[in-house]
Amino acid sequence: MVPVLIKDLLASAPDGRKVTVCGWVRTVRDSKGLVFIQVNDGSCFANIQLTFDRNNPSNNANVNEIEEELKKLNTGASVRAEGLLIESPASGQAVEVTLESLKCLGQANPDEYPLQKNKMSMEYLRDNAHLRARTNTFGAVYRMRNQMAFAVHSFFQERGFQYINAPEITCSDCEGAGEMFQVTTLSLEKIAEMGVKAGQGGMKIEDAHKIIDYSKDFFGKKASLTVSGQLEAETLATALSRVYTFGPTFRAENSNTPRHLAEFWMIEPEMAFFDLNDDMDIQEDFVKYLLNWALTKCREDLAFFDKRIQPGLIESLEKVAKAKFTRISYTQAIEDLEKAAANGAKFEFKPYWGCDIATEHERYLTEKIYNGPVMVFNYPKEIKSFYMKQNDDGKTVKAVDVLVPGIGELIGGSEREEDYGKLKAEIERRGMDESIYDWYLDLRKFGTVPHSGFGLGFERLLRYVTGMDNIRDVIPYPRAPKLADF
Ligand code: 4AD
Ligand code: MG
Numbered sequence: 001m002v003p004v005l006i007k008d009l010l011a012s013a014p015d016g017r018k019v020t021v022c023g024w025v026r027t028v029r030d031s032k033g034l035v036f037i038q039v040n041d042g043s044c045f046a047n048i049q050l051t052f053d054r055n056n057p058s059n060n061a062n063v064n065e066i067e068e069e070l071k072k073l074n075t076g077a078s079v080r081a082e083g084l085l086i087e088s089p090a091s092g093q094a095v096e097v098t099l100e101s102l103k104c105l106g107q108a109n110p111d112e113y114p115l116q117k118n119k120m121s122m123e124y125l126r127d128n129a130h131l132r133a134r135t136n137t138f139g140a141v142y143r144m145r146n147q148m149a150f151a152v153h154s155f156f157q158e159r160g161f162q163y164i165n166a167p168e169i170t171c172s173d174c175e176g177a178g179e180m181f182q183v184t185t186l187s188l189e190k191i192a193e194m195g196v197k198a199g200q201g202g203m204k205i206e207d208a209h210k211i212i213d214y215s216k217d218f219f220g221k222k223a224s225l226t227v228s229g230q231l232e233a234e235t236l237a238t239a240l241s242r243v244y245t246f247g248p249t250f251r252a253e254n255s256n257t258p259r260h261l262a263e264f265w266m267i268e269p270e271m272a273f274f275d276l277n278d279d280m281d282i283q284e285d286f287v288k289y290l291l292n293w294a295l296t297k298c299r300e301d302l303a304f305f306d307k308r309i310q311p312g313l314i315e316s317l318e319k320v321a322k323a324k325f326t327r328i329s330y331t332q333a334i335e336d337l338e339k340a341a342a343n344g345a346k347f348e349f350k351p352y353w354g355c356d357i358a359t360e361h362e363r364y365l366t367e368k369i370y371n372g373p374v375m376v377f378n379y380p381k382e383i384k385s386f387y388m389k390q391n392d393d394g395k396t397v398k399a400v401d402v403l404v405p406g407i408g409e410l411i412g413g414s415e416r417e418e419d420y421g422k423l424k425a426e427i428e429r430r431g432m433d434e435s436i437y438d439w440y441l442d443l444r445k446f447g448t449v450p451h452s453g454f455g456l457g458f459e460r461l462l463r464y465v466t467g468m469d470n471i472r473d474v475i476p477y478p479r480a481p482k483l484a485d486f
Helices: 006-010 063-070 122-127 136-158 188-200 205-211 230-240 276-297 299-309 313-322 330-342 359-369 420-429 438-445 458-466
Strands: 018-031 034-040 048-053 078-087 095-106 223-225 242-250 263-272 326-329 374-380 396-404 408-415 451-457
Touching (some): 006 018, 006 048, 006 095, 018 095, 034 078, 063 095, 136 242, 136 276, 136 299, 136 458, 188 205, 230 242, 230 263, 230 438, 230 451, 263 276, 263 458, 276 299, 276 313, 276 374, 276 396, 276 408, 276 451, 276 458, 299 313, 299 458, 326 330, 330 359, 330 374, 359 396, 359 408, 420 438
Parallel strands (some): 048 095
Antiparallel strands (some): 018 034, 018 078, 034 048, 078 095, 263 451, 374 396, 396 408, 408 451
């Protein structure tokens, strides 16, 4: 018989019917012949309690079997139990199960099982990432991850967007930052060997790259893992009108921070006939929709995060879900920061017009000045990507970042340059290889339209809604510099 999930058992009436419970033991307690077993199956935060009264077992209880199996139970063991679903006399739970039969499916030797009851550090749990989903914290994180993914699809599907998939392997560099992981089947050892041989023959170091012949590589040219699905999303938005991607993206930035991953999931909507203001409106709606979803559908897990991980979390999410997001130009943001610096605010990087807004600045704007989410728009074109629509001032582009308290940048987006001549000139000005972007320029050559889009980092969102300190703890298997275990 397929067991009923514990979340459904806990929500049902204690009518004394026979039920099957399957899961992993959290605790076993024996108090004067009364045995309590807490079992969790990850379907919800709460455990179900199995009880066995040695002095007064239930009529149909298989007492000998239960006693034998109880000897095998420790934290971490897996069980299949049958019993009667009754009202719980104990406070804190509505129902419990009086044992009739018990089977330990797999023991967990307490001398070896890495998850013991005493408090474990996040670092320790990261080293045991294959088991950490069995803890309260990570069960809650992964359930919220599931709910937020569902919320993403729900938001866009309700609004007529079509879900599309951009390739993971690409020859273009959307963000132009050169932070790509190369994908190759060429043998590095063989190339190194050829280099050594050539060196002996007097080859100069600056000619070494000539040894690599990409026409012999798998794709016949240099390829990488994508940093963003945006460029391909634009090709579909200029046919299907409103689309979104939701998939993994990769960045080889050497950032060992609690905000960066080398492999992260991004949601990238792209909308034809949207200008920057329309883009900002839907970004604000999207973030609020996600927060409201978390607040209504993840109550039990949120209560845990609020109590144990970040006190005040629920209240702050509720506040942001109702607030109007502040919208300021980049120029205004820099003026605010310069003023703050003049009045004694301590920044590692001095803010000035033209600088990239650093995390410390983002947090100062959201936490100290505006006390809530801030959308910063019209950035200097030199610090942004080639595809952004140029403003008439010749200095700025129609870019926007959404900054939120505690996290900094959650979303990056822009209106796209739809003018063929301007985009081509920008590609040339930046010294980019034009032959790689001919298809992208075609969108501006044939039936070009104003269009906009943005990217939201899924793990940044999860950090925000769970209050978890480190981005490595909101994805099952984090990838970061020197970290690719499991
Ligand atoms: O600001 P970014 O680089 O923008 C783009 O990639 C655009 N192509 C998006 C678009 O307009 N379609 O990245 C977007 C978001 C950031 O705001 C951040 O939330 C997240 O992706 N992000 C990261 N998350 C985790 N680890 C990293 N290394 C990240 N880099 C960016
Ligand atoms: Mg960005």
